[in-house]
Amino acid sequence: MRNPLRRFTSVLAVAALLTPLATACGGEDGDAGSDDAGIVVYSGRNEKLVQPLLDKLEKAVGTGVEVRYGGSAELAAQLLEEGDKTEADLFFSQDAGALGALAKEGRLDKLPEPVLGKVPAQFRGSGGDWVGVSGRVRVLAYNPDKVDKAPDSVRDLTKPEWKGKVGYAPTNASFQAFVTGMRVLDGEDATRKWLKGMKDNGVKAYDNNNAVLDAVDSGEVSVGLINHYYWYEKVAEKGADGVTAKLHFLPGGDPGALVNVAGVGLLKGSGQRDAALKAAEFLLSAEAQTYFSDETKEYPLAAGVTSKVPDLPPLESLKAPEIDLGKLESLQETLAMLQEAGMV
The missing domain is CATH 3.40.190.10 (Periplasmic binding protein-like II)
Structure with a gap:
């Protein structure tokens, strides 16, 4: 998976x-x-x-x-x-x-x-x-001891206040599907610019979503891009009091709120x-x-x-972007763009 x-x-x-x-x-x-x-x-x-x-x-x-x-x-x-x-x-x-x-x-x-x-x-x-x-939802995990709240759009993660504070799992299929979704929603040029902005802003790569969530939970990074269920699995295992990280479900049809x-x-x-x-x-x-x-x-x-x-x-309460999920098939183009940006 x-x-x-x-x-x-x-x-x-x-x-x-x-x-x-x-x-x-x-x-x-x-x-x-x-x-x-x-x-x-x-x-x-x-x-x-x-x-x-x-x-x-x-x-x-x-x-x-x-x-x-x-x-x-x-x-x-x-x-x-x-x-x-x-x-x-x-x-x-x-x-x-x-x-x-x-x-x-x-x-x-x-x-x-x-x-x-x-x-x-x-x-x-x-x-x-x-x-x-x-179904699974893309979300932002954040550490409330490090930041008051996560941003309401993944597009904001390229801003200076998030420099070196964001984690992601570049080889994870769901992250790559999210980038493909951004290409469909925002276009090639805007997505390429966002990836370059993330790289320039010191985004930190991890092997998988669990590692991203662990990094957020420990305060190694303030925010992480993951799927929702990793947090719920962690809470089920450790109890709510044993997990510092919180989740932010993005509003307004943001690309970061993709439901795959x-x-x-x-x-x-x-x-x-x-x-x-x-x-x-x-x-x-x-x-x-x-x-x-x-x-x-x-x-x-x-x-x-x-x-x-x-x-x-x-699920019906979420503000996911409107997208034909079948269009997420152009993965080769996404991988080429990630490699061009130095993200994988």
């Missing part, structure tokens, strides 16, 4: 040379796409986070299930390389961008309206070929479409949606399921 994507710019050229991905949840070596083997799921979600849920797929779909884990961008590239010969029946992506890349190339099958209709329109593909199953989704799409040409569709439906079931809420602290997206995470603002 938190996989570095630096290699994505060249992975299309080498996808055919990738070593076999780790497998779980049944299935036998070879013949993975056959009727006897059941369905094959390519999962860009972290195995430790979602395996307990995916272990229940076999019972839900009534056939064998094999899960192959990897980074979402790498798996999307591999699926494009494999084309019609892929053994995959279902793609479970960490973010909408990888699904958008497959949709753009016509590799995803249409989903039935009853499945799409379980989720608000902004959290599914505009072409009806993928659907979000859980994990989602699923059915691969075209799958010989197991019915079973793969049942798997997608299971991930939108009350059981799975409750798992995302309770275990990963993400937002459930299907109607009828409400998060019970303490103090988590309702």
